[in-house]
Amino acid sequence: MDEQLFFKKLNRLCTSKEIFDFLSSLEVMSDTMASGVLQRISEVEVDDNGLKNPEGVLENEVFRALCFQFEFESSKLSNTGLLNALQALIKLRIDPQSTLMASLLSEGEERLGKGQLTVKNVCALGESLLELEGPSCATLEQIVNHMQEKDIEKWSPREMVMVYKMLQVTVREGKQYQHLLNRMNSVTLTIVSQLSPTFTSMILNSLVVLHQTQAVPLVAALCKHSVKHIPYFRGDELVNVLEAFLYFGHREQIFTEALETHVPESIFTMHPQTVSKVMQYCCRKMILSKPIFDAVAEGFISYADRFTTDQIAEYIIPFGTLNYLPPSAASLFRKLETILHTRFNHFQPHTLLNLLHSCVLIQRYPVNFLPKIFGPYFLHQLQAQPPGLDRIVTSQLTQLFLTVTLECPFYEGPKLLPKYQVKAFLTPHSSLDVHLLKRVKTGLLYLLKKRIYFASEVSTPYFYTVDIEIKLDEEGFVLPAAQCEEVHRRIALCVDGQNRFCVNSHNLLGEEAIKQRHLQLLGYEVVQIPFFEIESLQNCSKMAEYLHQKIFPHTYGLSC
Numbered sequence: 001m002d003e004q005l006f007f008k009k010l011n012r013l014c015t016s017k018e019i020f021d022f023l024s025s026l027e028v029m030s031d032t033m034a035s036g037v038l039q040r041i042s043e044v045e046v047d048d049n050g051l052k053n054p055e056g057v058l059e060n061e062v063f064r065a066l067c068f069q070f071e072f073e074s075s076k077l078s079n080t081g082l083l084n085a086l087q088a089l090i091k092l093r094i095d096p097q098s099t100l101m102a103s104l105l106s107e108g109e110e111r112l113g114k115g116q117l118t119v120k121n122v123c124a125l126g127e128s129l130l131e132l133e134g135p136s137c138a139t140l141e142q143i144v145n146h147m148q149e150k151d152i153e154k155w156s157p158r159e160m161v162m163v164y165k166m167l168q169v170t171v172r173e174g175k176q177y178q179h180l181l182n183r184m185n186s187v188t189l190t191i192v193s194q195l196s197p198t199f200t201s202m203i204l205n206s207l208v209v210l211h212q213t214q215a216v217p218l219v220a221a222l223c224k225h226s227v228k229h230i231p232y233f234r235g236d237e238l239v240n241v242l243e244a245f246l247y248f249g250h251r252e253q254i255f256t257e258a259l260e261t262h263v264p265e266s267i268f269t270m271h272p273q274t275v276s277k278v279m280q281y282c283c284r285k286m287i288l289s290k291p292i293f294d295a296v297a298e299g300f301i302s303y304a305d306r307f308t309t310d311q312i313a314e315y316i317i318p319f320g321t322l323n324y325l326p327p328s329a330a331s332l333f334r335k336l337e338t339i340l341h342t343r344f345n346h347f348q349p350h351t352l353l354n355l356l357h358s359c360v361l362i363q364r365y366p367v368n369f370l371p372k373i374f375g376p377y378f379l380h381q382l383q384a385q386p387p388g389l390d391r392i393v394t395s396q397l398t399q400l401f402l403t404v405t406l407e408c409p410f411y412e413g414p415k416l417l418p419k420y421q422v423k424a425f426l427t428p429h430s431s432l433d434v435h436l437l438k439r440v441k442t443g444l445l446y447l448l449k450k451r452i453y454f455a456s457e458v459s460t461p462y463f464y465t466v467d468i469e470i471k472l473d474e475e476g477f478v479l480p481a482a483q484c485e486e487v488h489r490r491i492a493l494c495v496d497g498q499n500r501f502c503v504n505s506h507n508l509l510g511e512e513a514i515k516q517r518h519l520q521l522l523g524y525e526v527v528q529i530p531f532f533e534i535e536s537l538q539n540c541s542k543m544a545e546y547l548h549q550k551i552f553p554h555t556y557g558l559s560c
Helices: 003-010 016-024 031-045 054-058 061-072 079-091 099-113 119-136 139-148 157-170 178-194 197-209 216-229 235-247 253-266 272-284 290-306 309-321 329-346 349-361 376-384 391-407 434-448 510-521 540-551
Strands: 455-459 465-472 489-496 524-530
Touching (some): 031 079, 079 119, 119 157, 197 216, 290 309, 309 349, 349 510
């Protein structure tokens, strides 16, 4: 039978029985046709759980006859027949130690050594070796060395992807293949538009594993190209793409917009690990996407019982970090509390602390669980596991303790012992914008006339640092900053630069929101000076006028 007609008929068959019946009607076929049969059987009979009908396939006489010929006539096979058969048999889970597989592999490696394989053949052999033997396979390095001598411009996208994949597992610490990678990166840049969702994801993953931080144009092009593939990526492929965005520090507004369309539409079918990675991406990039967060909250309410403890934390923590309560917040945190009651002891200590700390940032108080958190057993567990009781961990514990002290006066459980408390909080996301602070100080000096009337970066006994503090007496007159007597009012100016807000948003981050809330509860009059209100003020006079209105709105003039 003509090969073209043969494959046309073969590809219409949907079960192994139909395929075997079809073969029984043929007298002769080429090795390419025979390997095509094995591939078609693997397509119709293998799913995520393996071979659907092992006995019906592996014990079939026609199948056994095919395998017998491949095993004992491997030296007579064409390169395509040999390597396609090998790939199909791997997919069919044939024992890697069997004489059939050993015969095909040995023949493939022999032809590689003799230089008889094309680039396409070499890549097929490499793919099979990766499947069978993994990174430890010595032949992979031989294949990569062989590929260095080839004309990269002529490689197909599939061949390019396979070489990246082989380099991923053969390159360790050394840079011996960087020259090859540089050439591949340059050529790949020219074919980005041809890449499928799978190939786009695989190359981005390889660039991350191979630390190709210098391949900026390629990374940017792949990230941009990935936007149109978002609805078509499998879960693990989207995870690879998100990890690449995070690793290379890349951000594309259109990528976020595509996620905002895809996630709400697919939230009930997406794998929890994929959703966790989307939330990690939003959290690390400080992207408050209400469509994504609202959909994730709904997904959590419906399916959180099936999640791992890490996934539960990864879903919830970004809500606190980015200071956002979704419309379904009541149901969301009721669900979380139910899970914590039933699975509290399943959480790793540091994961649990991060989770509970994120809740208090948005005024969701885990008072039922704090007696355990402040208890000696849990604190010992924290200390025993990396990173131990470092400054960030003790800052979280202290802020939890301060929160229940200020915001939950009804809490009567154990207190956090002073030895676990910090003197000042670490605020990793909300550091002070020095340039903005300088502008505000210059405006204050113009307004108050003397530098003695305000202090900057003031440490308080309450763990927080105030950006600028102004003290007033009972009659509302400004006092020298160093004066401690007759202080009737304290004004805390919060000079909030862009880094204290979510990206492209006027929404304060959780750690800054809780600070301003607590300063008010501690008796300060909090005056927020956000960057977006003062970035257009051109001179000291305008800044002083603005500060006058913000700090002393009811005063026409100032007497110090």
